Amino acid sequence: MNILFSEDIVKLLIAAGLGALIGLEREYHGKAAGLRTMMLISIGSTLFTVISTKLGTDAGRIASNIVTGIGFIGGGIIFRESNRVSGITTAATAWATAALGMCVGIGYYEIALASSILVLFVLYVLVPIQELINRHNQLRTYRIVCKFQQKTLKNYENLFRELGLTAKRGVQNRVGNTIIGTWSVQGPERKHDKLTKILLNDEEVLEVDF
Structure with missing residues (x-):
């Protein structure tokens, strides 16, 4: 051949x-x-x-x-x-x-x-299904930097619960007059959007990553 x-x-x-x-x-x-x-x-x-x-x-x-x-x-x-x-x-x-x-x-x-x-x-074919799942149950990592006050980070954990989001606490530390907290937060996309809107308009928040 x-x-x-x-x-x-x-x-x-x-x-x-x-x-x-x-x-x-x-x-x-x-x-x-x-x-x-x-x-x-x-x-x-x-x-x-x-x-x-x-x-x-x-x-x-x-x-x-x-x-x-x-x-x-x-x-x-x-x-x-x-x-x-x-x-x-x-x-x-x-x-x-x-x-x-x-x-x-x-x-x-x-x-x-x-x-x-x-x-x-x-x-x-599975991309639309994945996007649908993400809209209903999305996992994001939030990093919040704010001025140090007693129970400041606890207030944000209460906010997660009020919005119906499940949060798992990560590393938290204080640097000078600021305190930094990280959380793995799970829930519907619309609730994440509501949370980020609140955080971006919060005068106490110096930095936020999500």
Whole structure:
């Protein structure tokens, strides 16, 4: 068979296509790992798998090395932004894309295609459901800096309860004439919006992060 149409070349082309489908979604949403990254992850995983089968090496060891490598990439994608962690979904997508490439590399095309459809379903279709859940039950971290007064922070904890929000106290400390408190607060988005409006208009609050 002509090398341009050999099964191994076809595998790499399929891997590139599946990686592109997933990467387009990440690219469209402006994520750190987009079209090119997902294509390279898929192609690379397929290539390593093909090479391992040709060399007759332990496929399990090659697979574990691929997963380890993707772990390093995922670590670079995940980062902390203000009071929240970003990039976890993109890192998980890269992990799944590597698995797709491995499936293609060993010739499990049907599994690779079905898995690609499931990944795209999660990335596209479940977004509205996630947004609906967040509107009804959202977790935010609040950091409030105000002038030091007795029971000042306790007053804000009472405010959380009055608004129907569940708060878990974090680190609290005093710096000079100011006192700083942090809380993990959970509840509906509309109640969070009401809380932030109150805090932003509170003359006692010097700084607020949420």
